Amino acid sequence: MITKKDLDKIKAATLTENYLDDSREGIRVTVGMATCGIAAGAKPLFRLLKEGTADLEKVEVKMVGCIGSCRLEPMIEVYEGSKRTTYVFMTPEKCQKVLDEHIKGGKVVTEYTIGAADKENASSITEMSYFKSQKRIVLRNCGTIDPENIDEYIARGGYEALDKVLTSMSKEDVVNTLLSSGLRGRGGAGFPTGLKWKFTMAEADQKYVVCNADEGDPGAFMNRSVLEGDPHALLEAMAIAGYTIGATIGYIYIRAEYPLAVERLKIAIKQAEDKGLLGKNIMGSGVDFTIELRLGAGAFVCGEETALIASIEGERGEPRPKPPFPSQSGVFGKPTVINNVGTFANIPQIIVKGVDWFKSTGTEKSSGTKVFALGGKISNPGLVEVPMGTTLRDIIYNMGGGIPNGKKFKAAQTGGPSGGCIPVDHIDTPIDYDSLAEIGTMMGSGGLIIMDEDNCMVDIARYFLDFTVDESCGKCVPCRIGTKRMLEILERITTSKGKADDISKLKELGKNIKLTALCGLGQTAPNPVLSTIRYFEQEYETHIKEHKCPAGSCQAMIAYFIEAEKCIGCGLCARKCPVDAISGEKKQPHKIDRSKCIKCGACMEACPVDAIYKR
């Protein structure tokens, strides 16, 4: 049986042995090994460092989760004393140099540091200007601890909240703490978490705790980072939920597209069970709680809670009408608390650090922070965690580094296929649940896709509708047929066949689908269309009336041309053209045969003198 004393012992020992805190007497080297780090080539670096330091004393090499700056991967960090150095764009050669000169020789290899890459006077990510305005609550351990080592989680205060709850808090205390913290669902809709738990308190023979880790919104990977970088935070929070509502079984429903997260969760569950932090009689409290994984199989609608429940039960993931809500009748008809990964990840810290601490961040109605996955046309794509109420401008220009290639910001998309866009006029809106709803979009799970002048808003609307149509489960008519009709209209508009009344038809259809669809997927499906019409109606009209795509993105309305004055006749474009549509003599201006051209843009990419343009 593990007790608080044991936790303290593990904490003290791990801090010292793994050189985890600033009083360290050795060197801690970490390699960012979340999915993106591994994709960028982190594994060989980890091996190299492990082998290269095997016979060194006082050096620990650890793998960690996502450090947050995907574009700089692979990244390694060296901690000595209170000094932290972040190396970016690592290769085995560069890594060898860091090993020889820094780890063995004690001299920072300045040219490979994050500061050198981003032209700032800094040697670690925490000193970078774009990092300083972030506040890490949910991501506090991501990129710092080894996610496959429970001791490192404990060393950072892990499982103290569980101990506190089990030894000194009543179930009502926990609910009241959550209620007064103002924590709202991070999955997107923003329902107060404490209330959800409270509704599930009534007596029942069996109850369940479910974690929604079916992060399906395209362009969102906040949950993946937590699952891969700090899985125990989730397990601890679920155990707290189990105690509070009186459930003995928890399910984590995770999408199968995240194989690494699944692997790390399995390891974490096993470690927690072995330590007596999950399973029977947790920490000698008499409370039982086990966690099982359930894998999704590629259905977006399963992120909707009732569909997710159906899927856990082994059925087609079709949503069910509400009420009854999961708090009354959830998994196998039993009362169920279901929360998103991000919501759970906040809870242990609220318990330990208190309501006032949590409420000191964020706005009055939306307390705490929000993690965003910043992607699309942005200089620094990656994860950012910011206090609620931060403006979009701050996120894009301060943390995101602005729009690359000197292009202009056009819109940001939040909430994925259920959300809408934020145009430049609203760039100073503070980001919280209520302000976003006011301007016609939603917080969503945290995907934040930035679009520039080259992105066509009609095409983006079409993209999302195409997604919804594909993912609609087909159970209710408004979603199954209505979204299909909307998609047909959008396809018409983007292929130069739009009709005069198409915009009003889209609006009417959209309104009706929102009112009548069965579940959240259908009810929000028209949002991307309605919101782009709201802010970019002119662009729709230009497509319909003038048969032009102002952004130059809709293929049916553009053609490629070679500017004869600029063309140097190098022939590179002709060689790159996959359909032999380009011809011309050497050193003479070339020409594109538009009857053959498939508008792939390979020529434009290849041209060394920018002589090719589209119109």
Added chain:
Amino acid sequence: MSDKAKYDELQSFIDEMKNEKGPLMPVMQKAQDIFGYLPFDVQKFIALGLDVPLTEVYGVATFYSQFNLEKQGEHSLSLCLGTACYVKGAQTLLDRLEQELKVKTGDTTKDGKFTLIGTRCLGCCGLAPVMMIDDDVYGQVKADEIPEILKKY
């Protein structure tokens, strides 16, 4: 592995899961792991083993996009069609892949080497556009690099 060995492995997993709640999806996922896809006979085997109607097995198999009813290519080539990849030109890459492999998305090449899949967000948005061949992830892919990448397989 022989067919018999495959069925034996599946049977022992079914026995293990039979008394769990909601066993159908885990069993089907295991079956796909073993067989690579879910042919009709395997679906029948699962229906019998778990004592559920075959229609239910088929219903689940057709609902989720990750269950394959047809044999897959030697390598699965997934191009991410998430938003971040899409705004960074994933469609152009998909067109190019269809051209290079001479297949439509969702189909397998004639030589049985690749199955081309337009997949949901892989969650590597910082590396967009992203392509995955089996377990190898390729980030910031350019259309021109595709032939080179394909040659590796």
